Amino acid sequence: MSRKLTFFLLLLLLASQNHVLAQHDDLFFQGFNRVRNNMSLNGAAKIKKNGLLSLTNDSHSILGHAFYSHPIKFKNSSNGKAFSFSSAFVFAVVPKYPNLGGHGLAFTLSTSCDLPGAFPRQYLGLLNRTVDGGFSGHIFAVEFDTHRDYDFFDINDNHVGVNINSMVSNKSVPAAYFLLDSEKKELNLTSGKPIQAWVDYDSVKNQLEVRLSPFSTKPIYPILSIDIDLSKILNDSMYVGFSSSTGLLTSTHYVLGWSFSVNGEAKSFSISSLPSLPGTKNLWVLVVCVSVASTFVIISGIATSLYLVRKIKDGDMIEGWELQVGPNRFSYQELRKATGGFREKELLGFGGFGKVYKGTLPNSDTPIAVKRFCHESRQGLREFSTEITSIGRLRHKNLVRLLGWSRRGGELLLVYDYMPNGSLDKYIFEKPKSILKWEQRFKIVKDVASGLLYLHEEWEQTVIHRDIKAGNVLLDSELNGRLGDFGLAKLYERGSNPITTKVVGTLGYMAPELTKTGKPTTSSDVFAFGALLLEVVCGRRPIEPRALPEELILVDWVWDKWKSGAILDVVDPRLNGEFDEIEAVLLLKLGLMCSNYVPKARPLMRKIVRYLEGEVALPELIAAPDVYDGENADAKTDSGDECKDHTYFYPLSS
Structure with a gap:
């Protein structure tokens, strides 16, 4: 070779x-x-x-x-x-x-x-x-x-x-x-x-x-x-x-x-x-098509008119503001198909705003929840646009994510992540679909607290939810708690003074000062979170009309048991005694602190998260020496009622 x-x-x-x-x-x-x-x-x-x-x-x-x-x-x-x-x-x-x-x-x-x-x-x-x-x-x-x-x-x-x-x-x-x-x-x-x-x-x-x-x-x-x-x-x-x-x-x-x-x-x-994109026509083809089409000018004109009438009816005409928002815009027909024509079989729940349906996006296995506002709903286009432009940008693992929206005339639709286990209230009130274990309840509470901290202090603006309750806490496939339904939420620049607005919310979760000032604050959210803590531990609503007179108002009943030294008597009997007593006392005590009649005596969400994580110890909860109205009570608190080692509790009966 x-x-x-x-x-x-x-x-x-x-x-x-x-x-x-x-x-x-x-x-x-x-x-x-x-x-x-x-x-x-x-x-x-x-x-x-x-x-x-x-x-x-x-x-x-x-x-x-x-x-x-x-x-x-x-x-x-x-x-x-x-x-x-x-x-x-x-x-x-x-x-x-x-x-x-x-x-x-x-x-x-x-x-x-x-x-x-x-x-x-x-x-x-x-x-x-x-x-x-x-x-x-x-x-x-x-x-x-x-x-x-x-x-x-x-x-x-x-x-x-x-x-x-x-x-x-x-x-x-x-x-x-x-x-x-x-x-x-x-x-x-x-x-x-x-x-x-x-x-x-x-x-x-x-x-x-x-x-x-x-x-x-x-x-x-x-x-x-x-x-x-x-x-x-x-x-x-x-x-x-x-x-x-x-x-x-x-x-x-x-x-x-x-x-x-x-x-x-x-x-x-x-x-x-380079290769032509689909839909691109050569000039001679276009000329031929135009020539043939001219024979049917009248027919095509009629068809176009009918099409436009239908499009206007279905509300798929996109306005300028809709192009500037963050989440996705879906066509009405796309969501209609996803929910099987909004059939009752897919109905997840309903309320004063309208109905919520389960759906699956076409050409996808992605499950969604579609909130469909009825025509009589008091939530108008301004509130709707606020929710999709601002609330739609929120991203936190313990918040239900807004995926997009649609609009057909006056009908408004919001698209959310689907939560397969539904809302928390189905698990703790009356005849639940299953009994949540103590470990699950404690984690859900911490999940909601984490989401609220994000809203109050960690996002670019301060977000006040205004409707925190068990029905608005959704559970995903792993029973993680996610706070949802931001239809009543208000956004403020950090450090600004909230404006007076209509008093909205759910009875039993509404802070008492709202009826006087009309100003929602992070403190009024904390009050509602306190009610949530108590109902998760007790398995009861904040107001129980069928209960004994002394048990009618949940927070007052828990406070009476706290003073008498029988606080564990209020724990949900359906747990059959299988719960962590230290954690139960922590949640009940924290629930009372958040439910304080005096707004400034309630802890901030950052402090609440630290309490739940065991990073700091709760102060002693002491009965208030006397009773004040809202304005004087705040002044008394400012002068030193809330100390490092104890805090006064003013019951709602104040």
């Missing part, structure tokens, strides 16, 4: 053992038909007949991945320094509902081409809620996000961000592009039209730049620039591609063309030469 032949065979052997070669460092896909075998697709991703790559479709809560199937070398093996790289691609986001995207796509570098365990929705198919920076901590993504997620501090619902091992962007900017004269123009990612993006990393400057444009020419100026060294993030070899997802709102995410280069500049695309 000649030396030349031996050398050639040796090179061939090396190539077979190491697939990461320079020939794979430059990619140029003008459509994806000819490279089907070189693309690794999973989830909803597919390549259409015309070469168009679709990452998702209009199904709810799906993800799609499309990666170049061979890893690419990204580091200098001698010094561990990441190479420079450049990518250009043309994408389009076609939302199911105009201007309402869900959720987005991301140009991605990863150690895996299938991203196992990743979630759809706000995770864009990259990560999941339990793994932040998973997959060995080597995820780099440039996200084109069309849904604002407050958990991840998104700046808006139309932005570009750079993400390193997390869904919280290292830097993000509103989507835009620069013209040749350096004028900056806004760019709507959900326009349904092709948009070209350029991602360039300079390993000498340790700088990443992102550009966008609806045209074929690469802008001079980037819209996003960040100083970052990717040498610590990237492995020697990485997979390159795209990830995308939908949520309750859907968009179809397309990639029309893609180029990529290591240590070079990726080629830009002439957008007109």
Whole structure:
């Protein structure tokens, strides 16, 4: 065998053992038909007949991945320094509902081409809620996000961000592009039209730049620039591609063309030469269609009129304010289908506001609860819009999450997470569906306290719930407590003085000062929470008309038992004595403190959580030496009634 032949065979052997070669460092896909075998697709991703790559479709809560199937070398093996790289691609986001995207796509570098365990929705198919920076901590993504997620501090619902091992962007900017004269123009990612993006990393400057444009020419100026060294993030070899997802709102995410280069500049695309998006017609086809259609002008006019009448009746005409809100807007027909036509079989409950139905979103296994306000409901459009724009942004594990809304004329619908175990009152009053164990009751109380602390002190505004009661505490599949129904809630800037409003709430949970001042406060919420504590321990409502006269008012009865030293006599007899006595005394004592007639003698939610967690001991509860009216009682408290080692209790009979 000649030396030349031996050398050639040796090179061939090396190539077979190491697939990461320079020939794979430059990619140029003008459509994806000819490279089907070189693309690794999973989830909803597919390549259409015309070469168009679709990452998702209009199904709810799906993800799609499309990666170049061979890893690419990204580091200098001698010094561990990441190479420079450049990518250009043309994408389009076609939302199911105009201007309402869900959720987005991301140009991605990863150690895996299938991203196992990743979630759809706000995770864009990259990560999941339990793994932040998973997959060995080597995820780099440039996200084109069309849904604002407050958990991840998104700046808006139309932005570009750079993400390193997390869904919280290292830097993000509103989507835009620069013209040749350096004028900056806004760019709507959900326009349904092709948009070209350029991602360039300079390993000498340790700088990443992102550009966008609806045209074929690469802008001079980037819209996003960040100083970052990717040498610590990237492995020697990485997979390159795209990830995308939908949520309750859907968009179809397309990639029309893609180029990529290591240590070079990726080629830009002439957008007109790329595969057409679905629905795009050639001019001659359009002319023929118009000519044929002209024959039926009168018929089509009538049909259009009937269609518009029906659309107005169904209320799917979206007003301007509805495009600015956080949660998703559903069509009325979508929710009607989800609930089986709002049939009685799916009815979960009802009240003065209307009815709540169980449903399942079409094309999804996601269960939901739909609150349907009746036409006679006193909650008008202003309160409705307040709830979806402000309350809809609340995110806490112990709050029932508002997912979206719909409107048909004067009919209002809110969509929430479905809580399979229903409300707490079904488990503690009268003939419960099952008896909650003491451990379950104690945890539910702590869950609600945690949610209330978030509302009162931890969110950007102070939220006063105004209707805390067992019926508004919902239980998920694991019997975790979640506070729901924010229809009466009020929001205030932190530190501001609440305004006088109508006295609303449920008898037995309403703080006595509300009837005098009409001003809901965090203290009035604490009063209602105190009633909740007592009813969870006692298995009784705050006011029990069928009880003996001395037991009519729950808080007064518990106080009398406390003074007589027989406090454990009030514990729910259905527990058959199987409860923790120390914890029972803690909840009863804390319930009395929260139910104090004097607002300023009630503890704050932060202190209540510390009591429940055992971080601090409860003060002694002592009967008040005399009785005051509301104003003087507050003054007396301010002068020193509430001490570190004891607090006075003023009963409701004051």
